[in-house]
């Protein structure tokens with residue numbers, strides 16, 4: 001998640017760099033036009049489904065394990081270690097693991113990147129398909145530090161990186177224990193957070209995933225991104241670039257699992273994140289993000305700023321949406 005490099009043609013995706021600075025939202029595209037279709041019906045219109053509980057302790061252990069590898073930007077030792085860990089861990093629960101390796105080059109630098117994709121097939125087929133995504137790389141520079149020497153150092157990314165992945169790993173474990181009615185494609189994106197460095201764009205992994213998907217003629221029905229969702233003071237506002245009816249569906253589900261971190265406010269401007277390539281491909285997509293995080297792109301984005309209870313709120317909402325609301 002990041003500052004805009006350019007205006008997007010879909011709408012103007014702009015970021016709020018701090019809660020003090022309100023940027024103008026241009027044509028935010030908060031669409032309501034899907035409200036009447038099957039996916040936009042009021043939450044919980046399906047018979048109640050029971051499913052295993054989200055284990056917040058195990059989820060937090062997944063966060064700590066990633067942080068234990070150190071900074072995980074492309075080319076770092078931590079990146080290699082995290083990749084091995086994620087392939088092994090997601091591979092344990094997915095029916096199919098797809099490792100999407102690719103390179104991106106800019107200004108004489110080549111990044112070796114890997115999207116790690118776990119498919120959890122539906123209970124019955126044919127089934128609709130939802131992509132649940134989070135980025136697993138961390139930013140190579142602490143761009144928000146005030147001291148230049150600190151700014152050049154890489155972040156640990158406990159919240160900005162590890163939190164979303166930790167939740168998705170635990171979600172995968174639950175889904176594997178009891179398969180849902182929809183197919184779930186868990187995508188751990190690489191290369192989200194190299195943007196603006198050495199001429200690289202943001203969302204390299206998400207863009208690659210979407211273009212490969214389009215090449216193969218595959219189109220998921222929905223996409224939900226989670227990013228920076230481990231903050232112990234968690235408050236998730238609606239992101240105005242996201243697909244409105246899918247936002248409404250998620251916010252209707254949240255109180256049903258006591259997820260009060262999902263507050264009924266909206267960010268003043270759209271946020272550029274890994275959901276944008278999906279939106280541009282015509283896929284309803286939502287970014288779940290708590291952008292009011294004082295340690296964003298700073299060296300002290302560490303595990304002590306995150307909490308198991310926050311991971312659980314988001315995990316509970318995702319499970320509720322997958323098992324109960326999407327159809």
Ligand SMILES: [Zn+2]
Pocket residue numbers: 001002139160193297
């Ligand atoms: Zn970031």
